[in-house]
Amino acid sequence: MNILEAALTVMQQTGTPMKVEAITNEMLRQGLWDTKGKTPAATVGARIYMDIKENGDSSAFVKVQRGLFALNGSNTVSPAVDTPRRSKKLPPKPKAGETFSFLDCAEKVLRFANNRKPMHYKTITQKALEFGWLATNGQTPEASMGAQLYMDIKKCHAQGRMSRFNMNKGLVSLSEWSASGLEAKIEAYNAIQRKKLLERVYALSPADFESLISELLIRMGFESVAPTSYTKDHGVDVRGTLTVHESIRIKLAVQAKRWQNNVDSTVVQNLRGSVDTDERGLIVTTSDFSKGAREEAAKPTKHAPIDLINGDQLVSLLIEHDMGVRRNQYQMIELQETFFVEDDE
Secondary structure (H helix, E strand, O other): OOHHHHHHHHHHHHOOOEEHHHHHHHHHHOOOOOOOOOOHHHHHHHHHHHHHHHHHHHOOEEEEEOOEEEEOOOOOOOOOOOOOOOOOOOOOOOOOOOOOOHHHHHHHHHHHHOOOOOEEHHHHHHHHHHHOOOOOOOOOHHHHHHHHHHHHHHHHHHOOOOOOEEEEOOEEEEHHHHOOHHHHHHHHHHHHHHHHHHHHHHOOOHHHHHHHHHHHHHHOOEEEEEEOOOOOOOOOOEEEEEEEOOOEEEEEEEEEEOOOOOEOHHHHHHHHHHOOOOEEEEEEEOOOEOHHHHHHHHOOOOOOOEEEEOHHHHHHHHHHOOOOOOOOOOOOOOOOOOOOOOOOO
């Protein structure tokens, strides 16, 4: 969970204006955010203020006074006089070489262009193209946008996380606009459980961690999954094959790193040199990857491609495949106010 998501969760729990120090303390207490910085409150305050400055009326926050913030739209306070307002002009074009994903484009359009109201995914796509945020060679970008929004919502639900988006009959909104206090508490609770799950994974022995990764690959649909010999693995811990449509076979060589420190570029280079010519490599870690490691993995090369899964992504996959967790029986039903309303589109 990033700083803004964590701050929003805390403020939704109280529903009242909060000092940035109180927001920060609650974020840290609930395990919604972690930092080694010496001035966490200053970091949180600066990030919230920059979000207000960049997004104006579309920001989830308003500044009440110095160091005091409230949720946008609250009836308990009025925005500060100097709260920046959203520009009516078109947003600046992306920098040379800068690209955004379909999902990032959807979030940017919703924050910028629609005053916190749902927007059809087709309109979102048109505006993303108009603003120069979306670059695609596909012939049906609107269909791609709708499909990716749907799959993101479905995947996040399976992983016990709240998607950035809600979608109903093609109308898309940001979850933070309508999240109830209960939803915020569930999200905060799940964030704590995710952290505990990662801690349990880290506490495994190296052999048990490799067995966990092997079981995860099996549940993801891989076949012929087997740990390699400890003495002859050359950096490869597990191998498996994924068969798609009974004709496409993807051979995977996995290196499992039960580390606290970030994985650096040397590890990526070593794995690339260890995989067979018909394989692709995968590094799974309980920690994260350095910038150099990510750049090395993304580098165009004639040798084996390398994929990366960090600790947060690993936890999501474990939850998605019901490994180490169970889901309770409560399924709360809420009426969809817009379901029986005719669409404008």
